[in-house]
Amino acid sequence: MVDRTESIRFRSPGMAWDLAGNLYLPEEFDPQNTYPALVSVHPIGSCKEQTSGNVYAKALAKAGYAVLAFDASFQGASGGLPRLVEDPAQRVEDIRVAVDHLVTLPYVDADRIGGIGICGGGGYVINAAMTERRLKAVTSVTGVNFGRLSRESFTEYDPIAAMEKVAAQRTAEARGEDVRVNDYLPPSVEAGRAAGLTDIDVLEATDYYKTSRGQSTGGATSAAFSRSAAANGWDAFLGAEQLLTQPLLVVIGDKPGGFGAYRDGQEIYGRAASRDKRLIVLPGTSHYELYDQPEPTGAAIEAAVEFFGTHL
Template sequence: MSEIETRQVIVKAPYWDIAANLLLPPGFDENKTYPAVLSAHPIGSCKEQTAGNVYGPALAQEGFVVIAFDASFQGDSGGEPRWTEDPTQRVADFSHVVDHLVTLDYVDADRIGVLGICGGGGYATNATMLERRIKALGAVVPVNYGRLMQEGFSEFDPVKLLEQVGEQRTKEARGGDVQVNELLPASPEAAREAGATDRDVVEATDYYKTGRGGKPNGVARMNFGSLNQALNWDAFLRAETMLTQPALIVVGDQPGAFGSYRDGTELYGRIAASRDRQLVVAEGYSHYDLYDQPEPVKIALDALIPFYRKHLGQAA
């Protein structure tokens, strides 16, 4: 494969900066104009993981300018307290990144798409509804973070969790320490010792807590006091009427507790207003297989690349 160029860039936002990696195609020429794709990382992840080191480079190889960015409060981006997972802010980040792209002479402002993986896929879906400069949506194993919080992440008792969050915020307001929770066991061995059996939990631990996918900023942790931001939020709200752009959704058919198979197939069924909706099912593969394993990733890219070419075009 030809070499792509990576540039570290800073995206200016109203209150803090957003850190991003700009991936430029082989033979990049600043005198040409290119279609661009924003690549959004999963919950608890960072731009150096699947969004930016698997899918991003693959799309750049195919002639797209790709920008993989860290969510606000996470990775190298600004925002305090750290590890806050605020859905409204994460969706707003997309617009700030688009603002940056349209200032680049070599990016065609009318040919910008998005790709989101896991929770990033849910955020990308919501952002596509709200940000009409986005012309095409790709979502790989999309997760509706609000649903996940209302169900599994709150042990199906969201009101109890809200009460606990309120108590923690009171402690912090009175000078107590910020509570940051680890979302996963410390290692695959720790997962086995804890009796973890769910596919998504076991495979997430293998991805994030080993050399397979582990990165310094992708540590799968979350500020507990911020969890109330998600408990009344729905990534797919009004998707039936507001998501009119072309959309391609990729899921694995081996389900786990994080629910991307259910969420992805549900989303596909709801976006009847989309000008071109496609559902790709990677048979025999799971949520985390589609992060980095060659065969399922190829299934996803074999659909995504022609989809983006169709709706975003090529360099001119």
């Protein structure tokens, strides 16, 4: 099998830094032909080499799509300072920049571009589609509304108190103190359990990101605390009843966890204005099984191939 993956760097005019991407091309790629294309958006704390790239982009390229998986601004191998910022507005803008790059490629059909996102990437690609009309169809795989998650679990349901702490930390850093970086996860599953953590999403995330199962240099699973306030005022689904009109596929597992993908998937399916929308709930499946486990990811990929085949 020929490896058709290209490592690239790209930016939009006026952008001050590059984004790093892996472009996955069909096995029988011919630069004289034109292909439908997809932007694949990675989870919170992840990178292009993990599930958005090595699972979903790779499989969708095999199905005949040109797929661009990329690192978010301030993260992974992409540029931008300060590092380790998870800014929802910038994450959505990054998707637009990825589309900007795809439409410059002579072998991409600019009228057949879609988006797929996993975890927080699912929320981001849904939000982007509301105002990015070059995205003709979107798929969310165990998608999470990061704004809702930030206001709830990540702040222990007290966003005002959390933002006061962020404000104090940002002031301290502005006056010369070191940047405070928080890890989303414990160092190991065993350490998490010893600390009393029981949530399925936290423990399975740790098993994915902190072991050879999914660990990657670019997947930091950490963020600059002083830059975390903006997420509390953001909502991935705001305006969906009016603006989200593209065909929509939502894939979730039926094992709910603390990150809320089951809840968010049900919500956006109900709220989306899309005339053609589909919700798939995979039985006996957790959030992180949809990252890399063969049976659930196989089901999600099969559904996405059929969905994009119909709408692109």
